[in-house]
Amino acid sequence: MDELIDILDSDGNATGKTALKSEAHRKGLFHPTVHIWFYTQNGQILLQQRSKNKDVFPLLWDVSVAGHIGAGESIEISAIREIEEEIGLTVHPEALDKIGVFKSVHRHSEHLIDCEYHHTFLCELKVPLHQLKKQESEVEDLALQSLLQFSQETWGLANPQKYVPHSTEYYKTIIKEIKRRL
Template identity: 65%
Template sequence: MDELVDILDESGAHTGKSCLKSEAHLKGLFHPTAHIWFYTSDGKILFQKRGKDKKTFPLLWDVSVAGHIGAGEDIIEAAIREIEEEINLQISLSDLDKIGVFKSIQKHSETLLDKEFHHTFLCKLKVPLSALSKQESEVEDLALFQLVDFKSKLNSGELEGFVPHLPSYYHKIITELELRT
């Protein structure tokens, strides 16, 4: 879905401009996204397998929930909206724990340069996996992975099948999750 997004500068500050997401990707303009990582009290992380029709990284395992923040949209409201859309789960503001904003640049093709600032949150998963329902157009599958197994894969450089986020990003997620589980 093409939507209006706010345009950010190289440091993540708002420029006061907005454009369609497709234009931001075509021109390589920075824009904000929300990333929400769900975890369980017994040390598991929820991953989503991206939909087969996604333009970027189809059928790779990725952050539990992620999406673009609409132009003028509050970051927290965008995160809550994305969670409801992608996994049909309702949470409250107090469930979200913001751990940082991460700059990401991914060149997928000559016409798709993704330059984003990921506003990243952790959220404890308080329902069983079976209670979640995936958004068919966005999410192919949902699965819980043991944090220790994912950390081992990351440390050994064996992340085949996962979206190639920067190792520093994944390490930050793991560090923050280890503090909570």
């Protein structure tokens, strides 16, 4: 779905401009997104397998919930909206624990360049996996994986064809921040 999004400069500052998401991706314009990583108290992380119909990284495993922030939309409201849409879970803003903003650039093709700033949150998953309702158009599957296995497969990139290729530093930060909360 194409939507109007805010455009940022290369340092992540608001420019006051907006563009359609398709235009931002075509031109490589920086824009904000949300990433929400869910974890359980017994040391598991919720992973989302991207839909087979996605333009980029179809069927690869990725962040629990992610999405674009609509133009003028607050970061927290966007995160809550994306959680509701993608996994059918209602979360209150105080449950979101922001751990940082991460710059990401992926040049998929000449006409598809993702230049994003990921506003990244952790959130404890307090319901069983079977109670989540995946958004069929976006999510192929959901799975809980042990933090240990996830760290082994992403830190050393032992299984790079399985995951969206975020930087190793990004994955290390997520894992370390979750471990601090267990």
